[in-house]
Amino acid sequence: MRLSPLWANKANNMLFSSISFLYYFLPVVLGLYFIAPGKFKNFILLVASLFFYFYGEPVYSLLMVASIVSGYLHGLWINRARGGRCAKIPLVSSIIVSIGFLVFFKYTDFFIENVNSIFGTNIALLKIIMPIGISFYTFQILSYTIDVYRGEAKVQRNILNFATYVSLFPQLIAGPIVRYTDIEAELAHRTHSFADIAYGINRFIMGLAKKVIIANTLGELGKVFSNANEKTVLFYWINAIAFMLQIYFDFSGYSDMAIGLGRIFGFHFLENFNYPFISKSLAEFWRRWHMSLGTWFRDYVYIPMGGNRVSKPRWIWNISVVWFLTGFWHGAQWNFIIWGLYYAVLLILEKHLFNKLLEKLHPAARHIYVMFFLVISFVIFNANSINEALVNLKGMFFMLDVPFTSFETNYYLGSYALVMTIAVIGATPAAKGIISRINRYNMGRLALSVFEPAVHVALFLLVTGYLVDGSFNPFLYFRF
């Protein structure tokens, strides 16, 4: 038997939005979890989580176990060294090990490519396939060791509980980045109720529908655009807007599923999205989008660097570093770095130049301002290269020799118009507002108590139909 190198194995992760997860893995895990006595529940979750990861990353499971052991031992070491002269050494060691794994498996080939490009060398690429979820669980482990060092978290002496925290399958591979302190108490003791389970189920199904019905459908439109016979200005715009909506429904859908599954198992994960597209400034957008990543960089990078309580040049430097890292965290490609720095520049300008002007503008104009820069940012984000991003941007702004529209463009616009409209409305709190209004009335509450479960059952069966008729459809954030 010949095995491939550790990093050359394929990634085939079990998705929440897969038949194997929904109709094989989940019922078995739920059954075992709720049958098991309280003290065995974490063990069940750990075994399930390790199997969940092993399913997609058989060999990389060893890397995750190594990361867990490293995080656990470093936590103990940091706690032991506390107050001593060398208290920082275990923390630095923890950061080097965790970031070392991340850099090696995620960024090595990027660095080699750039060294080859700059110095004309011919160093062979390692062709490393990135372990799924490494960016997420690495940041979770770091949040633990740093918080233990700061005294904000108690050291976890029970390795079972710590391993459960790191590997917890609901949020293992695409977040949200759950801080150890957020679920520290629930790892030791948590309660279960039908209210929590039902909330978790509803949240999970809504996330599943967002992913499978909306995001995947919009993803098809992106593929259609890539293979289009004739690209047009309108099609460049449709593609850009569709991707912006797709990534929101894909990622927020995953977060909904993670939060829902967590709630079923008694965990209360923090929200990761808060209707980001209703923002009226870019700063507000980033307070509403991928909140767990934003707060992670704020608490573990930006504030330790001095935050905004420094001189203006230093603050600009801090912002630039944070956004460079945010971009680079998303992927080992220059377009992600440019995407991060694009936000650094915009946020600096917004705070010091546009802010007063923005406040005077009509809310609709502010909204258009945010949407305009967001669309451009997601074109950069979505591109496989800087050149591709430039071509797509040129196409949007009449800088390519393409017609405004065509029969083909109009066909796809017509075919996807309703899905895009639903996506736009679904990205706002409109539905939530309507439900809360209905809930004010007794009759409304009664109607909802029947209507809501019926809709969720229908959505679940519809999702199953989409899955059965579909094929492999990984989440976009798996690659980060």
Add this chain to the structure above:
Amino acid sequence: MKNIVVTLCFIIILSGFMAANAIVPDNEFSFSERRKLSEIPEFSLEKLLSGDLFEEFEEYALDQFVLRDVFRGIKAIGRYYLFNQKDNNKIYIVDGNISKMEYPLDERSVFNAAKKLNDIYTRYLQGTNVSYAIIPDKNYFLASQNGYLSMDYDRLVEIMNQNVKNMKYIDLFSVLSIEDYYRTDIHWSQDRIIHVADVLLKELGNEARASGVQYSREEMYPFNGSFYGQAALRLEPDIMVYLTNDIIENAVVYDHIDKTYSKVYMHDRFGTIDSYDFFLSGARSLITVLNPACTTGRELILFRDSFGSSIAPLLLEGYSKITLVDLRYFGTELLGDYIDFTEGQDILFLYNTQILNKSAMLK
């Protein structure tokens, strides 16, 4: 109470389908999708560690999911009616007529098809009476009129006409209409193409006419064509009609590859994974239909796709022998080993537009 109901519903759906998947025996074939379904993967340590085992299991879980066709139908309803999408996996329906978008025109493929015809002419057919005809697919009649995408048929014909040398072009676009095709299938219906057979016979210089022949009209039901399964909706099946008479019934079909003899109409093929195999046993790389009732000795070599299977019986009136070559399954370089090309033969290339647009499949 509501929370308990939600929880119970969820558990029942998950565990119910899990149990059903475990209990219900696996299917070997999907008749609606006309393909073999995945089987449960065999375990090996190598496959486990490489991830192949779970990848295969994913395919298996999708393929063997209980009520798979029902769920595919739910998805189709969702796309067409809930989300107002125009097509589902490129399948669209106009007034109960199902078709699959073939778009865009692949000009390189059409050039390649023309070159393939020229190569065969140069190698085997010089001095013979050679014609070619193109069968429009259903999209020619349905797509653009109803707002769907279709290939540029004018350009396709233009490329063929400009590049195919030494062959006479027989126009079929102007003699066909959407009513000549099955609603649930890609193919034309035999009872609707007698006039097409007449056009071909006339253009090939054959005095016989299918319209002058007495046929008995037979019907078979239900005929769920190839698009029926792909549409995944419960639509009215077609009636398969075939025309027969003593000439056709007494004709003998010889398969040069299997070296077997059979009949023109294969009744046991109706109701199988592809009922259109009823005509000349479907996809066969090289067969000859011998017509003892025709004593003229006239011979036709028909390079064809599956459309040729149903029109060949209508051409029998004018030929003692029709050899059908399917270049999708038979290499050009082997033709000389099996067929004696002589000057008196009529040669017809009869392909539908979708084959020309994917001509890489022609060997």
